[in-house]
Amino acid sequence: MSRRTIEMAVGTSGVDQFGRPMRAPLAVRGNGALVLEAPPEPELEGDHMLINIGPQHPATHGVLRLVLELDGETVVRCVPHIGYLHCGFEKIGEYRQYNQIIPWTDREDYLNSIGNNVAFVLGCERLFGIQITPRCTVLRVIAMEMSRIMSHLVWMGTTCIDIGAFTPFLWLYQERENLYNLLEGWVGARLTTSATRVGGMAAEVPDGWMDGLKAFIRGFPKTLDEADRMLARNGIWMGRTVGIGALSADEAINYGLSGAMLRASGVAYDVRKDVPYLDYETYDFDVPVGTQGDVYDRYLVRVEEMRQSIRILEQAVQRLPDGPLNVDDPRVILPPKTRATSQMESMIHHFKLVMEGPRPPIGEVYVPVESPKGEKGYYLVSDGTSKPVRWRIRPPAFVNLSAIPRMVEGHLLSDVIAINASIDIVMGEIDR
């Protein structure tokens, strides 16, 4: 058993007799040339070093903490520590009515807030036995795909920064601002949207909103191609990502990975195809699959996913039907304001819905959706009251992150950053 040091020695390589930092001495070689002669390295053979990354580190995308055991520069072992952003989502959900939980879903995977809103109410509607309207279905598809692009944009931008490219971040954030504008026009918030309600949406899209979306659909692929051109064949980018953190298909399944992580390993598991919801089986889109399962494949898969999302958005814009947005079900949907103030029955309805909240029958559901991170599911258990007994989030990033000790072992310290970025973690969702 080798001896291990437990604290990293931090400091300069040495100081001279006057306390000034020493420089590497110049030596004269036989041919008269001056060469830089590095000072002798301290003997470290056989010693392992432990270093700590996080919880406050720009490359950990939040407050992840990794403790790495290094042999030279090679990672021998990695111990992740999470929970620095544990905010008790699941506990507080037991004290809130179903519609009141929707604001919490915004803040849990905050890159994908509107997608979480949709996912949560899909679970609620199964629990209530509600069938949503065709217009609402298509609008929710638009919301989910917009949110997938938004999340992938942040992933791509921050991964660029981690690996050393700053420019794509600025370009991609410009496109994200366009999506923010669209969301703001629709629901009034940039990030924390709370856009859905059980049985429908909070608001109808305003006049002319679809033109804005169409403009985005036209303009976005150009920016994406530009950023992709900067990276996909870039020597530095490929050097940092190809062959790094690879997982085989069987291992990836056994680790419970999902989303782009699993697809990069060659398993075409996409909840939209395998457990369809919101009529996704009627849309024409492809599921990109990688072959090597390394960081580079994950990058390629995510970029292609954005292109496929644009395809879905195009189809959804074309097929958006007219008609009512919310279901006509007095158990969950408030009566129109004019009726609530003029008719006794509607007023009682309004009062009961607001004060007591809708009550689902006793039961439990698990409804998964394909979130940008992977299979995200809400497991809801009802005992017949207006508040859930258990509100469980199946966090894809949590499960994906649990494979990081396996992925980083044997790689260099700098590769840990690239691998961590490729998982696309959001600590809000991991710690909940």
Next chain:
Amino acid sequence: MGLITTGERTIVRAPEPTGSTQDSWVTSRLDFLVNWARSSSMWPMPFGTACCAIEFMATAASRYDLARFGMERLSFSPRQADVLICAGRVPYKLAPVLRRIYQQMPQPKWVISMGACASSGGMFDNYAVVQGIDTIIPVDVYVPGCPPRPEALMYAILMLHKKVQTERLRDGARHTEIEPDPQSHLYIPPSRIDELSEPFGNSVHQTRSAP
């Protein structure tokens, strides 16, 4: 949050100035120069945890361009930072980390508490979340919003600049290090923390699990 009616006060208080209270022309000019330099090139240390960090990124990115205020140089090391921007909720598990990062920053230093969660616990009135980071470290500017828009953060930054511009070198007490109580690790009295963390508004009524 309730009215503060106890007699206990915070420990952070400027002592009475000694000697002449009149500023001379030289010191006031020097103050102006120093404050101008300090406020024009603040290095923010983003302590981003949750949603607010995404809005902070938007503020630093192309459209809102934080560089206009001399703040584009994000200092991810607390040792070289001037202002700590705490963006996002701070659970109890993170509290010692935040306290330590604050202690690692050199004086003079300022703190912006960005968002409802950092300022008051926000919607997370439960067992896991600190009810306002001002129970851990002193805060200069609070930014409301969940999350605040980039414009709100910029407004807070400009407010902080204004605050820095009115500081005087003579008031040395403003920038002395806080010294928490060695037993309880708190820097304000426990009763005050309990009072500040009491549920308020709607959340008072929302502690019933069923029906």
Next chain:
Amino acid sequence: MTRPLPSYPSTRPGSAREAAGEPAPITPHHVAHRGGAENPSVAALRERFGAAIVRAHVMWGETTVIVAADAIHDVIAFLRDEPAHAYNYLVDVTAVEYRDAEQPMELVWHLRSLPWQRFLRLKVEIPKGEPLVAPSITDLYASADWLERECFDMFGVTFTGHPDLRRILMWDTYREGHPLRKDFPLRGRFSRSEQLTQALSIDTVGRYSMTELTIAEAFDDLPADMRERLAERRAAELARSMRTLDAGDDA
């Protein structure tokens, strides 16, 4: 310790279903509250395990199987390894505690079969008052590691055979209990100032705990002064957590 991965003809999603000629899945509309087609694996489970399968029901289109506590590991291993079922994907491990004090606590496993595109929920009921113990399935699924740790942290369920069962979301010396239990108050057991005091006394300078070092085996190789420091730090940590525990009880 970890079992070898099963070998199916193909783990490609939907491959087994296509070979069997079943139609591709579509979005479910108008799902019935109770009743409906039962997952075909249930019949095989009944045949194989008999009385260990307590009961099964279909609710909102999802099949739930309640299994006897001592059989759950074998049941999951059977479901994973048998190509006719091929539940190769562990979705989730969690627990449910009901508000009704009479109702037993439930441990829940969500399994998915990628080749067959099927979903199955397994449950073990633990009557109130009995110890919350279940066998760990980390030898079957690597993803069970963190999911079981979270379940232990939040509910206090002990998974026997888990290699490293400790808190994952709350810190190691957290003294207030298991937050998702129904007897745990929403705002925690201690006052806010006490919670803050406990949290701030977490040692951030002692960066590496003994657990991380796993240095059980390497401990003797450490320099003597370092060993002393570690032992001192550990003793101080323990003493502090005991003190705070006492203080918390008083509060």
